[in-house]
Amino acid sequence: MRRYAQLLLVLLMLLISCYKSKGPDSGFVICAVDRTQEKAEMFWRDESNRPLQSLRNLKSFLNKRNKTLRFAMNGGMFTEHNMPKGLYIENYRILKPLDTLKGKGNFYLEPNGIFYRTANDTYAVVSTKSFRYCTDIESATQSGPMLIYNGTINPVFHRNSSNMNVRNGVGILKNGNPVFVMSKKKVNFYHFAQVFKSLGCRNALYLDGFVSRAYFPAGNWKQEDGDFGVMIGVVGK
16 A cells, blocks of 8 residues: 555646656656647558558658657557547547447446547547537547546455556546646556546546557667557647
C-alpha cells in the first residue's frame, strides 16, 4: 500500500500538458492533452483504404500531411483484419456500428463505454448505455470495460487480482481535457484504474492490454511498432 501511495503522489506531479510533462519515472506513460493547442484524432485506414496498423505507419501518414505526431497509442480493441470492435466514427462517418451484444472478454465487461470528440473539441467518456449519437460527433471508439464510472472505480475490479497485463486507457480530467495512460509494466485492472482516479477523472475507459503501445518522444518513450485497428494520435491544431 505504501508503494501505491507514493505512486499516486508522483502521478499528481505529472498532470500537465502532454509534451511538456517532466518528472520521475512513475511506471506509466501519461499524456494530458491541452485542447487549446492540440487535438486527439482517431485513425484507422490510409488513403488506399488499408489499415495503418502500426504507430510507425501512423507517424509516416501524418508526416506526409505536414503534421507532427506528438503522442499516439492504440485506440481500442479490434477483430480480424484490423477491424474496430464496436462503434467507430471518423470524420463524422459511422464506419462501424455500436455493439450492444452480450459476450465474453474484457470488451463486454459492464459497463463498457465510448470515448468521443465533438466538432467543438468537447471530449467525453460515457457508458455505452448512456451514449446518444448526434451529428456533432467527429470521432468515437468503443471499448470496455469502464475503469472509472461517475467517479467510482469499476466494482468488478479487485485490488489483489492476479490478472496482470500492460494496459492503456483514456480518461477525462476535471478541466475537460482527455488524458491517456499506458502502464510500462504489467498491472491489474484495479491499480490501473487508480491512476485515473488519482488524476481526478470521473470517467475513464480501458482501451486494450498486452498489445498496448505508445509513442511519446517528449516523454522519452518511443514505440513505433504494433498491429492495431484504431489508433489515437495527438497533433497540433
